Amino acid sequence: MEVYHWEAKTKAGEKKTGDMEGENTGEVSSALRKRGLTAIKVKKLVTKKPLFGSPKITDLEVVVFTRQLATMVGAGLPLVTCFELSSNGAENPQVREITARVKKDIESGVSLTEALIKEPKMFDELFVNLVSAGEQSGILEAVLERLSVYKEKAAALKAKVKSAMTYPIAVISIAFIITGVLMIFVVPTFAELFKSFGAELPAPTRIVIAISEWAQANWWIVVFLIGGSLKGFFYAYKNNKKFQYQADKLSLKLPVFGMILRKSAIARFARTFGTMIAAGTPILESLDNVAKTAGNMVVEEVISNSKKSISEGRTLTEPLSESDIFPGMVVQMINIGESTGNLEVMLSKIADFYEAEVDRAVDNLTALLEPMILVILGVLIGGLVVAMYMPIFQMGGVVG
Known part of the structure; x- marks a missing residue:
């Protein structure tokens, strides 16, 4: 989101100014109207x-x-x-x-x-809205305490999910770099040595040398393709809403990782929604903020549908039950909380449960990935080493 500088007037005609994050000027103007302000000028800030x-x-x-x-x-x-x-x-x-x-x-x-x-x-907007609710209701101290707990839990959850995604990417990147160094700098040295043998090289050795020769001549193509693909993906994800929606939808269906992302989305939804309700924020306004902090456009769409459902006089849980994101247990607990007036308590229990689930899932994933990555690295690097030493072993057998 971009930062916009705004000028507005209160109902009494008093002039106010400030900065606000938003997707566009219309969204900022709409947010100002909700605060009882009439926008005079909204301008995107360009910072050096x-x-x-x-x-x-x-x-x-x-x-x-x-x-x-x-x-x-x-x-x-x-x-x-x-x-x-x-x-x-x-x-x-x-x-x-x-x-x-x-x-x-x-x-x-x-x-x-x-x-x-x-x-x-x-x-962010969530922080400001919670503080506003605390100031208006005279419970700023209690709201700040809840807000600090919320921020701590949210940061811990984000760090846990990030570590689950970063670990395999980092190891694969290191393996790719090591393989590249071997192919471009080490294998050519062996290839020069093998030319003096005057005998036909084993098939695995010929294959490795052929790949090495291609890598020496075309390494820049590989770097360009990888770098260009990553830059293109992130650019499209940031600037194209349809692409972002499809990417978010696909991410929730990924093996293992999709399950972690789905559970973290449920935990974030429950923790944010529960915190805002506990601070006295109206449900429709709370759902607005919850949708914006969802971190996934598919989840954001489901939450927005829930807000629409409530405004039409239906229950909160109808759109949740129709989606593939929220399990039946979550929907049932929210329904019970909504019926009994204990929605805040139920949401807190859901958040605690799914935060613990994410912790377990990440720990299990790490425990599963470590031996798998070691095997892959062993096969990859070990295969290269064996392929390069096969002619030497073959020559030793002939001499013996």
């Missing part, structure tokens, strides 16, 4: 990046900040003091600057919600 880039605000830094803020507010410290201490203790320059600006805004009489809206790089 420094030569070596600036440190990105990580999920961990947001988690630490949220936990510290909840602790300080719980201890009775004024918000100005909280943000001043956070700014002074921040190592990341961006976090330091953002928290200093928020402190300055609060000192000038701006509410915490309005101050956070201006800093979308650090405080």
Whole structure:
């Protein structure tokens, strides 16, 4: 999403300004209307990046900040003091600057919600909406505590899923690089040696040498194809909604990985939805935020359909039960929570269960992949070594 600078007026005619993340100007204008503001001007921000880039605000830094803020507010410290201490203790320059600006805004009489809206790089829409609900209902301390727990759980879940995806990719990449080095630099040395033998080489050796000769002449084609394919995929995924939808749909059907992604999506949905309801946010507004944080367009579509179902007077669970994403147990638990008025409790239990499921699935996947990858590497590298030494063994047998 892009960052837009907006100017708007309140119902009383007071002028407000700020920055907000959004897909387009229409989405930003719609979000402003929900806050009782009439957009005057919405302009996309074009920021110049420094030569070596600036440190990105990580999920961990947001988690630490949220936990510290909840602790300080719980201890009775004024918000100005909280943000001043956070700014002074921040190592990341961006976090330091953002928290200093928020402190300055609060000192000038701006509410915490309005101050956070201006800093979308650090405080997403979910964060702002929860803080807004806490401020309006007078339970900011409790909301910040829930928000800190939510951020910690969400960051842990994201890191777990990321590790499951990164580990095999990293090992395969290393294996590819090692094989490339062997084919381009090591095998040619053996090929020169074998020319002096004057005998026909074994078939495996001839095949390896032929592949090596092709790799020496065309290595740039392989690099170009891999790099171009990856760049093309990520560009299309970012800029083409239809492509992104199909890629997200396919990812949920992948063997093993699809199951992990589906369980993590359910855990994220339940944790986010439960946190927003507990903060007193209306269900329809909560579902808006839950859909935006789904991380998968297919899941986002199902959640949006649930919102539409409620607005039409039907139940939340009807669209969930019709999808392939949410298992019957999840739908039944949500239905019970909706019927008994304990939806928040049920969602929390679903989130706990599926977060534990993701942990187990990732651990099992890692345990399964380690021996498989070792076997593949052994066969690949070992096969190359054996193919290169076969003529030497053959010559030794003849001499013997």
